[in-house]
Amino acid sequence: MRVTDPPAPELSVEGRNMRRASNDEEKGKRRDEILSAAKTVFARSGFHSTTMADVAKEAGLSYGTVYWYFDSKEALFHALMDSEEMALRAHIGQSVIDNALANNDPEVALSAIKHAIRATLEFFENDRQAARLLFRDSLSLGDKFEQHLFGIYERFIGDIEVAIVAAQQTGRIRQGPPKMIAFSVAALIGQVALRRLVTDDELSSVVVADFIVDLLLNGLMPR
Amino acid sequence: MRVTDPPAPELSVEGRNMRRASNDEEKGKRRDEILSAAKTVFARSGFHSTTMADVAKEAGLSYGTVYWYFDSKEALFHALMDSEEMALRAHIGQSVIDNALANNDPEVALSAIKHAIRATLEFFENDRQAARLLFRDSLSLGDKFEQHLFGIYERFIGDIEVAIVAAQQTGRIRQGPPKMIAFSVAALIGQVALRRLVTDDELSSVVVADFIVDLLLNGLMPR
Amino acid sequence: MRVTDPPAPELSVEGRNMRRASNDEEKGKRRDEILSAAKTVFARSGFHSTTMADVAKEAGLSYGTVYWYFDSKEALFHALMDSEEMALRAHIGQSVIDNALANNDPEVALSAIKHAIRATLEFFENDRQAARLLFRDSLSLGDKFEQHLFGIYERFIGDIEVAIVAAQQTGRIRQGPPKMIAFSVAALIGQVALRRLVTDDELSSVVVADFIVDLLLNGLMPR
């Protein structure tokens, strides 16, 4: 699945109404503004400590307007999670593709894994708000959000799994349950990204990514 | 304290004045009962969705009583985190020591790592509530709890680090930044424990633990 | 604002959405309605025995609405004190000026004192709720309110002091510390107003005021 596809627009009731001065493009723009404001305030204070008034204020809109674009606070957060997942996958996908094209690497599969790791850490490094939203807030919101988050996780792991299987087929990676391997890779990346939120590691994300890649490929045993 | 012990059965039909704690021992017992009840309901619904009335009801007490033992909902949760950390460390410590003694292993350091991983997964396998509390709810409660959780994490990683250093000194593990290695180990364990909360993996925790140990030691590259 | 005006009658059977304040004028009006309702219930039962629900009910509003206009119960009471002070000062000021103009009195200073006393007693006679609020409840609310009340007191005494000094300069009043004299005058007025809350003196406030004026001017000694 390619998440870079545009999401199905949430035409609820107004979809069938007359064409007005402000078109869909305008509407999407306003929606994105709210989403952006929501990201800022949710990342700052967490889901429960953030009020819809905070969101509205940050967006420079009035109180009830947010409800014109989103049905509820929860719906807003789900939309935010979708948005972040898309951004993440766009970033990784682009990175992997760029790399494959640039290097014309015959060992694309292994290379893809390396670059996915680097790109993921890079993404969360550049957008710490995204890391907070996905790794911290999403976990605290009850079952519905947990399901959503694990959906994201599944898709993320699924993509890695594809690369793992490919790498195994070319013999670049030893045999083993690809799902579990993929999960392990994702786990390491996620935890590292989360940890970097709260500690001030002096190491750059490139160094950390390379360490993880090395660890995963070569293990801890002395060679 | 053994957290894996089944909770004290809830005496439901006692007269309301029969439950009076009278001495220090009784008092500590009552406190533990509340802690146990809190663990159950917090793990079930999460911190924010759980009310103090829920805690009291689960404990079979009036909810003013909970405030006799804990100053606030937050204080109760902090106490719960402390309690879980102690239980976890007791479980791991015991497990490592038991293993060292039982096997009289000259390669204690490496063995300790393996067994710590197994013991940790075992602990969370046996006490899924603990996993929910530590890996999910703790992250949603603002800075104070985040600090507390990362304190627990630091201590956990610190213990692993000791074992890593020891294993490096005996040449059983290749050189490299022990802190980062320890963190990677902890990250894998934590994510695995968390994941097992929501998926019904058919694999036992022993199998998973062994996979992780193998992955960490040997890496993904073909040998 | 005239506090002696009868409160706006409570429209009781309006639909709940009819009471929506729409513009600034309406908004100030709604605020005043809440203030008026608060005055009634606080004067009836005292600060601590009055709940915000009582205020809302008296105002015919839902009690979340009170919080739309006032940040807290304390803020509401402070606003009430401000409002009463303004009303009192408006009443006295008007009275003094009216008198000076009407009589074209060359001994304005002495006359002003007499009339300030009369006007103050008159004010509290007409608005016993105000007397309860200022003299009774304000004292029971801790330091912040005590400070507020004494601020009001200081300003009240300050005004009297000005008149005292003027009367001393024209020789109509003997020398002596004007602040202390002013305070004594204020003390007598305040206590008289307070006392009239609980006893049913048959005497009119005019008679009482004249007695006080006479007492203050001539003292108790036989002439």
Place this chain on the structure above:
Amino acid sequence: MRVTDPPAPELSVEGRNMRRASNDEEKGKRRDEILSAAKTVFARSGFHSTTMADVAKEAGLSYGTVYWYFDSKEALFHALMDSEEMALRAHIGQSVIDNALANNDPEVALSAIKHAIRATLEFFENDRQAARLLFRDSLSLGDKFEQHLFGIYERFIGDIEVAIVAAQQTGRIRQGPPKMIAFSVAALIGQVALRRLVTDDELSSVVVADFIVDLLLNGLMPR
């Protein structure tokens, strides 16, 4: 009425019980300790902000013990008001009598008034806690306490009235309604005492008392 009479002991149920090791004297002592502690904490924080736990702690007693001596928080406060009234009247009575005996003053009536004023201010000067209790807290507690306070006030005024009448009969004070005069005297004293709670007047209570006496006797008019 002489309030220096001992209060009727509050023998509720235990009065008829067997004579135990601790006698009535002991019991009264403990009761007084609680009263003293209550005075301290009520004066410090006010009635509503003080809990029975505060009282118990200040008295060095356990939580429920206070209830063995007083039926309720309100009963405790009423007892405190009684106690303070007795102390005040004892102080004034003693002072007046001492003065009359010492000076063998033929103008005892006028002298008594002067000395009552001085003694009262002195009392509240020496015991600011008493002033806070009577002038501040008593007013904020609803009708029952208001009635109690005005009873104290009535008795206080009544005593002054007696002296006023006597002074009028000996011609030392001009004619006029003695009750109203007495009230005015009491009002001035009370307000002065209250004011001295919150301002740091540099003047001693003797100077203030003399000013009030002079003001009352001679008035403000130039002689």
Place this chain on the structure above:
DNA sequence: AATGAATGAGGATTCATTCAT
């Protein structure tokens, strides 16, 4: 589309009082 006043359910916390010990 946008506004913001109004609603009211919900929840943490306090504290006077009771009562078994």
Place this chain on the structure above:
DNA sequence: AATGAATGAATCCTCATTCAT
């Protein structure tokens, strides 16, 4: 007499959501 654990009614305040304008 004294203790202090237990109770639960009471209350302030928050905030998601609605809806007239």
